[in-house]
Amino acid sequence: MKVVFIGGLGRSGTTLLERLLGQLPGVMPLGEITHLWERDLRGNEMCACGATFSHCEFWERVGNSAFGSWEAVDVERINALKATIDRTRHIPALASKKLAPAQHQLVSEYAGYFEKIYTAAAKDTNARLIVDSSKHASLAYCLRWSPNIDLRVMHVVRDARGVAYSWTKQVRRPESPTGDQMTRYSPAKAAILWNAQNAAFSLLARRGVPVRRVRYERIIQRPRKVIASLARFCDLDLVETDLNFIGDGWADLGPSHSAAGNPMRFTVGRIPIRSDEAWTEDMPDGTRRMVSTLTRPLLGRYGYLNEDEILPEEQPLQTGRTAGGE
Template identity: 60%
Template sequence: MARVLFLGGLGRSGTTLVERLLGELPGVCALGEVVHLWQRDLRDDERCGCGARFSACGFWRRVGALAFGGWHNVDVDRVHHLRAAVERTRHIPRLATAVEAPDEVHEYAGYYSRVYAAAAEVSGARIVVDSSKHSALAHVLRWSAGLNLRVVHVVRDARGVAYSWTKTVARPETDGAEEMTKYSPGRSAMLWNAHNAAFGLLARRGVPVRRIRYEEFVSDPRLVLADLAAFAGVSLGPSDLDFIEDGHADLKVGHSAAGNPMRFTVGRVALRRDDAWVSALPPRQRRLVGAVCAPMLRAYGYPVSVEAQR
């Protein structure tokens, strides 16, 4: 049975940073956002975190051979059909309340289970990390009998998330030809509420969920990583967190299939809170996001007042 640590939350909440640091722990293999593997990697042949095209990456070639007898045996159109049928936010209430999931849910989850199991065998890891983030996918995966699923719910102040979604960020895996998606503050506030609430619902369905706040993670990454390792069942030795020092971490090459451009970073990466939104997000937009997200901001321990944040 594959042991999977699923990183969930709304994008721009720091999940890629959490994934990269988790991937440095012994017995852990970080896979990136597997939800995008089918299109961006199998169809578009974008670059793996190691820098090679997906089709040329030895790690992923071995995973495909073990999971499916080769990636050419995967019916990507079928995967897309299943995703549209079962992996949408609007399907979460049905997935959460059903006594038994439809066959399409089990079939779709099966594709992921095979990737996770193959990646664990190829890497020799006891635990694989999927930073797909999507709350609907997490609700699908809970129905897979072939997974030992644990979820890390990563939360960041909604106004910081909203500001990040307004920024223009190039996608390096497309050699700068495309940019990452952008959302208006109002749109990201609605998504922040929906996705975070969905992970709370997942916890009430019996899935082990550990919530962490991005701000606390970057302030004391060693402490939070040690807690996450215990949650995942990873035993750490005295030197296993030595790659983290005051204000930075040293990262090795990884094989993230898709995700934030930071997945290509190798070497020293700064660990510091990004609170640029406090001054850079226009006051009207700050108030809008704060009003829309106020109940959950309070529930997660964030001040609703920007002055309190300052």
């Protein structure tokens, strides 16, 4: 089963990338499957199609095909497995060349739940490629151990200062029946998480997983070119008209069944594609310097020169499909 995992820290443009990829023929975006168990199975939150999870015909078919029914899924068991292996602190062990037998069994069981969903969704839609935008590096490390998943990773990076600023915003989760707000982080915590997640994906590329790094700014500036390049990375054969949904500063998005993620997943129709650079004016100077200091090594590596400007010439997208593909 061919799966593209979109990774990176939230507020980096991952949902936009998922939506754009999801318009390509043969591609089925599923949203952030890591949250499906709690938010959808337990919380019965809203699918991107507008129906609650329990009333979405697509997800009902997927559950029946994957597990017999969603009622057969032991969410407590999945949560226990997640707490045991799917955490950033476990990445060093998951990155090893060989897992201890007991750990391998747990990782295989955990990844198996995701594999069943991917397979059922692909079968239901005749998709050649499944997109999971779960973002968390530790889950990608778990999935790499599944022999039945042909895993490709798209590592999305954005200027750490823009990410940190975005995490301070209050954003309502429209799919939540209680009107919950999306998680917020302080700039310092966002910077630390930015370092951890991005460094983890760099290591993953050296463990034999095909990883393509793409900058948020590049997606905004040249979306058509980026999507065409990423399609080649996924071995998708496109014709020029397959990209006609992307224009100059806009994209036409159709409905989807994204199970969880940014509120943008509910948007259907023509959307503007423009850079969100509010942080350059609204972020206090002291906060900007603090985030810059905490993230400086990777800021330089990814082409963000200093706290006042970003590199105008975009580094080329990575094309290697071997370890160290960045």
